[in-house]
Amino acid sequence: MSGYTITTDDRIVTLTLKVARVNAINAEFATALSNGFDAARAVEGVRGVIITSGHRDFCVGADINMIFPLRDPEAVYAQCRDLNALLRKIETSGVPVVAALNGSALGGGYELALACHHRVAINSGRLMIGLPEVSLGLIPGAGGTQRLPYVIGLQPAMEHMAAGQPVRAPKAARMGMIDALADDADDLIARATAWINDNPSPTQPWDQKKPKWPGGARPKTPQAMQLFVGASAFLYKKTAGAMAAPEAVLRAVYEGTQLSFDRGLEVESRLFARLATGDQSKDMIRTLWFHRTAAEKVGVGLEHHVSKVTVLGAGMMGAGLGFLSAKAGCEVVLKDIQAEQLDAAREHCAKQARRLRHLDAEAQDAILNRITYTLENEPIRGSDLVIEAIVENLDVKHRVIREVEPLLAEGAIFASNTSAIPIARLAEASQHKDRFIGLHFFSPVEKMPLLEVIQPPDCSDETLHRALAFGKAIKKTNIVVNDGYGFYTTRLFSAYILEGCQLLAEGHDPAVLEYAARSAGMAMPPLKVFDEVTLTLGVHAFETRETITGEGFDLAGLDLVRKLVDLGRTGKSAGKGFYDWDTRTLWSGLRDLVTAEPPAETGLEHLQRRLMIAQIAEVGRVLADGIIRDHKDVEIGAIFGLGFAPNTGGPLAWIDRQGIRPLVAEMQQLAEDYGDRYAPSQTFIDMAERGERFWDPT
Ligand SMILES: NC(=O)c1ccc[n+]([C@@H]2O[C@H](COP(=O)([O-])OP(=O)(O)OC[C@H]3O[C@@H](n4cnc5c(N)ncnc54)[C@H](O)[C@@H]3O)[C@@H](O)[C@H]2O)c1
Incomplete structure (x- = not known):
């Protein structure tokens, strides 16, 4: 199977890629693209090439099955280099090349489109366009970070790639990510053909001496420097340094503005190779790709009979x-x-x-x-x-x-x-x-x-x-x-917010505490999220738990919450709780409510360990209680229900990364020092004895 077909009409060649079940970028796809393009280019008197897909989608990006096991950065770098050489060949071959997007173009698929001189897509909300790599702990690795700024501008390009949210075709057209919209498949080819007729010898902006800039700050200007400083600060505020991939996006774009285009590609490839072979992307891919895909199928094909x-x-x-x-x-x-x-x-x-x-x-x-x-x-x-x-x-x-x-x-x-x-x-x-x-x-x-x-x-x-x-x-x-009681997710969530309150009551600095949670990757810090759900509901829930399970709480943290409620500081809906919501800052009076002396042992790392381990200990009890049927659901439930740190791949992946033996020892020590809530469940102790893990090592 060649994976491609070519047809010629008036010396314009349409190269239709159809590799395996979907066009996903792997060695087979690269070979089909390379051979197909050579064949198109070899057509006598060729005036232009239209690249399109024989599948429903244009190309859905890198083959994740191929990336997941890779651990050798040099080998990944070499793959990126080969792919980049192929894309360079396409865009500098001397004939106009148009991407005719008959379906979604994501990740490497959109990067292929960027390496074409012009992009036309069918005008349908079904078509998704963009570079979502960061959502799996990666960055674009086939020139996306180097080409997109020339196409839509520095700021929009960084924003798009650092957020990793693909957009629908009509929006992509408004943003300039694609150049034109077509009514249907015939119109798509007609428009691509017309563009080739009008542009017999285009040059990519990055190959021009003085390219037209799409707007916004131009590279190597004071405005661009300001933009990079602002973007780093903004990103840091958002992720607290927990996410490696968006930071690498900014770095790749910045370096690209300082170097020649081809050197910029090399920097991107190096960064991609490091991320793709690192722990964070492995854990994110396992949960956010493989487990998520499996979870999304649960219920498919069944009938609800509900009208x-x-x-x-x-x-x-x-x-x-x-x-x-x-x-x-x-x-x-x-x-x-x-x-x-x-x-x-x-x-x-x-x-x-x-x-x-x-x-x-x-x-x-x-x-x-x-x-x-x-x-x-x-x-x-x-x-x-x-x-x-x-x-x-x-x-x-x-x-x-x-x-x-x-x-x-x-x-x-x-x-x-x-x-x-x-x-x-x-x-x-x-x-x-x-x-x-x-x-x-x-x-x-x-x-x-x-x-x-x-x-x-x-x-x-x-x-x-x-x-x-x-x-x-x-x-x-x-x-x-x-x-x-509390099934799985409510138990995990309660452990998290209660731990925040408990640490506060022990006298730890609330600002450091909140920051510790965010820098571990938690979507929301514990005191802030408690304000969001309202403290009265929380107190009511803890009281209900006592009534139903008979398990009492004797925690200073809970008393502190009751004090706030008595002061009318019931949370976000009241405008005040742990935070003053008009200024969205921690309430300065919090420290006065705490009677404990400042603790001897504190600081970012200490607080981070305790916040994470308090949750992990609860997961251990949930497992021991037989609540969980499928380990995948521990990860999916935590991340998608509660905003548990996605950079970790979920609680079980986090445990595997720590190693269950040292973790159990640390939990036992914490339990001795600070209370039973950190104690490892028997499930963990047994696993530690047997040296087991939850997921196969990658
Ligand atoms: N708010 C959340 O984040 C959240 C999340 C998951 C589950 N829940 C659960 O969902 C339920 C509702 O929570 P909510 O936040 O929507 O509460 P809510 O207070 O916003 O709404 C409850 C509604 O129920 C109505 N109600 C009370 N008694 C009723 C009755 N006999 N018949 C019909 N309506 C009646 C009330 O008038 C009110 O409109 C609770 O069991 C809660 O624990 C809430």
């Missing part, structure tokens, strides 16, 4: 759940006991619908028209699925379950979105325990990708499968766990 959904409670969670269900095509009843909550939910849904810019007003209205807002029980009748999202109170939830269940359709599923109450405890009020399940969503519901599905022992597999199918229908990534 009417009732969401009980139209509050923060319920409104979003109602909207998502309607968007998935279900008839929705949104039931509350307060009219003003229904009004707010109606407004929320309307706002969400208007955000769906790919839909016209009629389609947006169709979604909204599927939702009924009600204070009554009668409209619930005949629902196939109930998602309960009312107040977190066992008795109230029991009463509502008894009230609503008789109204449901034959075979209906009752799901609770409780944050923590064991599903089996809630199901005590149900007549149909086989159809009672936990569907734990995360706030804001429309944005957070995770759905933690909790299957208690009495819940049938059929119910589980239907629930998973529904999760997919509303575009969530499902993880499945066993039942128990």
